[in-house]
Amino acid sequence: MTQTSSSPVLPAPIPAIVLVRPQMGENIGAAARAMWNFGLDHMRVVAPRDGWPSQSAVAMASGAGRLLDEAQHCADLPSALADCDFTFATTARGRDLTKPVYSPEAAMKLAAEKISAGQRVAVLFGPERAGLENEDIAQANAIVSVPVNPKFASLNLAQCVLLMSYEWMRAQGDVTHEVTEMAGTDWAKGAEVDHLARHYEERLEEAGFFYPEHKTTSMKLNLRNMWSRMPMTRADVQMLHGILRQMVRWKEKG
Amino acid sequence: MTQTSSSPVLPAPIPAIVLVRPQMGENIGAAARAMWNFGLDHMRVVAPRDGWPSQSAVAMASGAGRLLDEAQHCADLPSALADCDFTFATTARGRDLTKPVYSPEAAMKLAAEKISAGQRVAVLFGPERAGLENEDIAQANAIVSVPVNPKFASLNLAQCVLLMSYEWMRAQGDVTHEVTEMAGTDWAKGAEVDHLARHYEERLEEAGFFYPEHKTTSMKLNLRNMWSRMPMTRADVQMLHGILRQMVRWKEKG
Numbered sequence: 001m002t003q004t005s006s007s008p009v010l011p012a013p014i015p016a017i018v019l020v021r022p023q024m025g026e027n028i029g030a031a032a033r034a035m036w037n038f039g040l041d042h043m044r045v046v047a048p049r050d051g052w053p054s055q056s057a058v059a060m061a062s063g064a065g066r067l068l069d070e071a072q073h074c075a076d077l078p079s080a081l082a083d084c085d086f087t088f089a090t091t092a093r094g095r096d097l098t099k100p101v102y103s104p105e106a107a108m109k110l111a112a113e114k115i116s117a118g119q120r121v122a123v124l125f126g127p128e129r130a131g132l133e134n135e136d137i138a139q140a141n142a143i144v145s146v147p148v149n150p151k152f153a154s155l156n157l158a159q160c161v162l163l164m165s166y167e168w169m170r171a172q173g174d175v176t177h178e179v180t181e182m183a184g185t186d187w188a189k190g191a192e193v194d195h196l197a198r199h200y201e202e203r204l205e206e207a208g209f210f211y212p213e214h215k216t217t218s219m220k221l222n223l224r225n226m227w228s229r230m231p232m233t234r235a236d237v238q239m240l241h242g243i244l245r246q247m248v249r250w251k252e253k254g
Numbered sequence: 255m256t257q258t259s260s261s262p263v264l265p266a267p268i269p270a271i272v273l274v275r276p277q278m279g280e281n282i283g284a285a286a287r288a289m290w291n292f293g294l295d296h297m298r299v300v301a302p303r304d305g306w307p308s309q310s311a312v313a314m315a316s317g318a319g320r321l322l323d324e325a326q327h328c329a330d331l332p333s334a335l336a337d338c339d340f341t342f343a344t345t346a347r348g349r350d351l352t353k354p355v356y357s358p359e360a361a362m363k364l365a366a367e368k369i370s371a372g373q374r375v376a377v378l379f380g381p382e383r384a385g386l387e388n389e390d391i392a393q394a395n396a397i398v399s400v401p402v403n404p405k406f407a408s409l410n411l412a413q414c415v416l417l418m419s420y421e422w423m424r425a426q427g428d429v430t431h432e433v434t435e436m437a438g439t440d441w442a443k444g445a446e447v448d449h450l451a452r453h454y455e456e457r458l459e460e461a462g463f464f465y466p467e468h469k470t471t472s473m474k475l476n477l478r479n480m481w482s483r484m485p486m487t488r489a490d491v492q493m494l495h496g497i498l499r500q501m502v503r504w505k506e507k508g
Contacts, residue, residue, distance in 0.1 A: 034413070039403040063408055105424070147423055149293040154317055159288070159416055166417055169401060170359070181397065183350045200497070207504035209497060222493060230484045233352050239477060243454070243463060244501075250461040251505035 015111050015121040015168065016072075017161060018044040018080050018087075020136055023128050025050055029060025029068070030158035031125070036064040038165035039172075043071040044080045044122070077124075077139055085119035086111075089132055089140035090160055092153055097134060100142045107144040108167040123164055128157050185235040196237050197227045203244055269365050269375040269422065271415060272298045272334050272341075274390055277382045279304055283314025283322070284412035285379070290318040292419035297325040298334045298376070331378075331393055335444035339373035340365075341482075343386055343394035344414055346407055351388060351479050354396045361398040362421040373441060377418055382411050392479040393448070439489040446491050451481045457498055 017035055022028050022045065032043060045052060052073045061068055074080035081087055088107050102110065111121045124140055126132030137143065146155060146163055155163070188196075201220060210216040232240075271289055276282050276299065286297060299306060306327040315322055328334035335341055342361050356364065365375045378394060380386035391397065400409060400417055409417075442450075455474060464470040484490075 033406075033408060036406045037402050037409055037413075063406060146420075148291050149423075152287075152290045152317055154287060155291055159291075159413070162413055162416065163420055166400075166420075169403075181349065181351065181353055181355050183352045185352055204497060204500065207500050209500040219493075222489065226486075226490050226493065235352065235476065236480050239473075239480065243458060246458065246461050246463040247498075247501040247505070251501070254508055 013115050014040055014042055015088075015108075015115065015123050016042045016044050016084070017165070018046060018077075018122050018124045019048070019157070020046045020077060020080075020124055020132060021049065021127045022125075022157065023049045025054035025056030025058075026060045027128055027157045028054060028057040029064075031161040032057070032061040032064040032067040032071075034158045034162035035165050036067055037162070038169040040165050040168060041067050041070070043067050044074055045071050046074045046077055046080045048073075049127075077136055081122055081139060083120055084122040086114050086142075087122045087124060087140040088142050088144045089124045089137045090144045090146070090164065091126070091132055091137060092145065092148070092155070093131075097137055097143075099137070099140070102142055102144050104144055104146055104164055104167040105170070107142070108164065108171040110142075111168065112171040125157060125160055182233070183235075185233040188232045188234050188237045192234065192237050193227055193232060196232075196240055197224050199241060199244060200227075203248060267369050268294055268296055269362075269369065269377050270296045270298050270338070271419075272300060272331075272376050272378045273302070273411070274300045274331060274334075274378055274386060275303060275381045276379075276411065277303045279308035279310030279312075280314045281382055281411045282308060282311035283318075285415040286311070286315040286318040286321040286325075288412045288416035289419050290321055291416070292423040294419050294422060295321050295324070297321050298328055299325050300328045300331055300334045302327075303381075331390055332444070332448045335376055335393060336448070337374055338376040338444045339441045340368050340396075341376045341378060341394040341444065342396050342398045343378045343391045344398045344400070344418065345380070345386055345391060346399065346402070346409070349388055349391055349397070351391055351397075351475075353391070353394070353479065353483055356396055356398050358398055358400055358418055358421040359424070361396070362418065362425040364396075365422065366425040374443075376444075379411060379414060388475060389478075392475055393444075393482050395482055395485075439487040442486045442488050442491045446488065447481055447486065450486075450491050450494055451478050453495060454481075454498060457502060 017031070017040060019028060019031060028045065028048065035041065035043065048054060053068065057068055058065055114121050123144070124132060124136060126136065144164065146160065148155060200223065204210060210219050271285070271294060273282060273285060282299065282302065289295065289297065302308060307322065311322055312319055342365070368375050377398070378386060378390060380390065398418065400414065402409060454477065458464060464473050
């Protein structure tokens with residue numbers, strides 16, 4: 001549903017991504033893709049330079065075209081923010097405006113808190129070339145600034161939307177876990193590692209590996225220490241047993 | 255300096271961004287811009303489809319062209335990783351390989367820790383269409399996976415590089431230290447692990463380990479994946495070479 005009414009309604013417990021006077025349809029389409037990659041699907045478009053709807057936006061948005069169909073087209077910023085309780089303005093540089101400045105992470109955590117408390121939140125992005133005007137920023141409650149390399153700060157509109165959407169998804173839960181994809185196996189138990197260590201020690205003893213004799217003790221210790229330090233799965237342990245057995249079989253065949 | 259030698263050298267305390275078989279020059283240029291936005295400027299390009307140097311990469315990289323001039327051009331992945339101590343592989347989906355999986359945030363924190371402890375770290379990105387192959391991932395120590403909307407996971411190469419570079423910059427803030435007591439040895443470099451993997455593969459081939467034949471490929475992949483997953487020191491690698499050599503010597507004595 002495209003609408004030009006002055007009071008759009010946020011449908012879901014997510015922030016609205018508000019593109020203010022975007023110039024190129026391609027960038028609007030790319031922003032839609034960036035949003036949907038991280039589960040955001042509520043877009044508002046304020047006074048796009050080339051009109052609305054935009055065929056070039058649709059062409060670029062493939063797979064995220066629904067966001068454009070459902071985007072709210074607003075004539076000006078006040079109407080886009082009419083139903084919002086809290087608005088962040090993204091900006092790359094200082095503006096001589098007294099306003100709290102958040103990192104993307106802190107901003108999206110705050111957005112998540114406000115939204116879960118029932119508030120409506122918007123995030124503003126300015127036109128490609130110059131970004132938001134001070135008059136736009138003055139309508140926001142806070143600034144979000146992406147920490148970029150001061151020697152090269154060239155984020156485009158869709159990249160900026162991407163980073164904010166990514167931080168929104170991160171703020172949803174704690175996605176900082178490290179897990180191991182186990183591919184149908186499990187970590188080896190202590191007894192299995194011990195059995196492996198003894199298997200190698202016995203066969204290597206027979207094969208004359210522990211030489212010269214005065215180094216035998218430290219060589220065995222180092223080998224034992226290596227096995228216990230390795231994060232081995234049951235499949236690894238079986239493979240390592242199999243390698244040794246095959247080498248012995250090969251020897252016995254002569 | 256473009257080079258095809260097998261041992262590139264990391265100049266700075268930052269991770270190397272390694273583009274594996276990238277297809278479009280435009281995407282290489284966009285990746286360079288994404289890196290430099292967050293202060294990363296060490297790129298390696300492995301077997302780019304359209305050759306190297308790439309005019310289309312240069313045209314796209316405007317402002318970050320220096321990264322392409324200085325990028326290291328490598329013929330294959332082992333030579334790109336020869337001097338690296340720890341490698342992350344970025345991948346969007348499960349791979350049936352037993353390997354730790356990190357979020358971008360956790361991965362770049364770990365990278366920062368390893369780098370501050372003097373290690374060299376690489377982050378691999380696959381070709382645009384299909385991403386990294388399992389054979390590539392088996393050469394990495396860990397996987398990084400961006401948490402995307404399961405209904406729409408369409409990050410392109412430069413966006414993926416952008417998010418990882420952004421997390422690298424974020425990780426520069428707070429780095430927690432974890433050190434390993436090294437007992438007079440050092441972590442094995444990529445080239446050493448690769449050499450070990452090939453040594454085992456060759457001898458085990460001779461010994462008839464890879465049997466039955468239809469399982470040969472997956473057995474080799476699992477073995478390769480195990481070596482790259484293990485946190486091996488140089489002393490470990492020497493011991494593992496020694497074990498295999500001794501088994502062969504034992505066989506030859508009859």
